[in-house]
Structures are given as C-alpha cells and as structure tokens.
Amino acid sequence: MKYEELLKEKKMKITKGRMAILNILEENNKSLTAEEIYSLLGEQDNDVNLSTVYRTLELFDDKDIVDKLFLPEGCYGYSLKRDDHKHLLKCDMCSKEVLVPCPIKQIQEIINSEAGFKITEHSIKLHGICDECNKKNK
CATH class of the missing domain: 3.30.1490.190 (Ferric-uptake regulator, C-terminal dimerisarion domain)
Incomplete structure (x- = not known):
C-alpha cells in the first residue's frame, strides 16, 4: 500500500515530513529511535526538526502505523507495522x-x-x- 493511501485511510494529512519518516522506516529492517530518524532525515536535506519527528512517531503509534518498542538503552525504537x-x-x-x-x-x-x-x-x-x-x- 502506498503511504499516501495509508495516511488517507488513517485520516491523516499527507506532509513531506510524514512521507520522509515513513520512507526511512521502510528502508530499515530494524527499529530506529527518533534521534536516528532525525539524523537520517538530515542526510536527505528535509526541513523537519526533532520535535516534529517525535510528534509524528507518536501520531503514527496512535494510528497503529508503527510498532513502538522500549529498547535496552532506555528509549523507544520505532518500526513500520508489517x-x-x-x-x-x-x-x-x-x-x-x-x-x-x-x-x-x-x-x-x-x-x-x-x-x-x-x-x-x-x-x-x-x-x-x-x-x-x-x-x-x-
């Protein structure tokens, strides 16, 4: 399912930042922290700040788009729900x-x-x- 369709199905606005975060999660087969996602976003020259990444990941968790895992490092990791x-x-x-x-x-x-x-x-x-x-x- 294309991400635009997924966001529409979940009644979410399609934004450049949300699409970029979804693409990063798709490209990785491991859970990523918000900081790791933010760092990878920076490599792609996106205009998304760290607080936006956190808010987006929480929204994705609420909408059942990602799995949120508590990692041994004491923070949360996120991966796309399969x-x-x-x-x-x-x-x-x-x-x-x-x-x-x-x-x-x-x-x-x-x-x-x-x-x-x-x-x-x-x-x-x-x-x-x-x-x-x-x-x-x-």
Whole structure:
C-alpha cells in the first residue's frame, strides 16, 4: 500500500515530513529511535526538526502505523507495522537487531484456557548472541 493511501485511510494529512519518516522506516529492517530518524532525515536535506519527528512517531503509534518498542538503552525504537506482529531480538555482543515472529497467540490460548484471562497488551524483551558472535567466541 502506498503511504499516501495509508495516511488517507488513517485520516491523516499527507506532509513531506510524514512521507520522509515513513520512507526511512521502510528502508530499515530494524527499529530506529527518533534521534536516528532525525539524523537520517538530515542526510536527505528535509526541513523537519526533532520535535516534529517525535510528534509524528507518536501520531503514527496512535494510528497503529508503527510498532513502538522500549529498547535496552532506555528509549523507544520505532518500526513500520508489517502484516504480522514481531518482536526485537538483540545480540548482547554486537547489538545486531533482528525482528522475530511473535509467539503470543500460543501463549494467549494457554493463559485464556488455564487462567481465564484475555491478554490486552504485551511486551517481550529478547536478548541473545547472534551466530556471527557465537562463531567468534568458539
């Protein structure tokens, strides 16, 4: 879906800054902080300030356009919502980031049947060591 159509569908105004932020998020397969997005915007000579980036990302989160993840660095990372919900897996050694499928559907079924709870929100923080770092340490 083109971003113009997405913004129209979400009843949002199409602006140069919003389009630029969406393009940066599309080009990256990892979550980006507002500061990282702002830095990448600067490389493209866009007239968007950091506070606009923050406001736009919050709006995108409210409109369910991005996934907002709390990162180990103590800030939020943003990535475009894809067809399926994913979580961030980060290597403890090289900080490589990989998005992995969310296992919550299976967990939710167990919790619902055994405890009678319906999960309304969740957060999963995953850490490990990537194959490259594992090979280096052997």
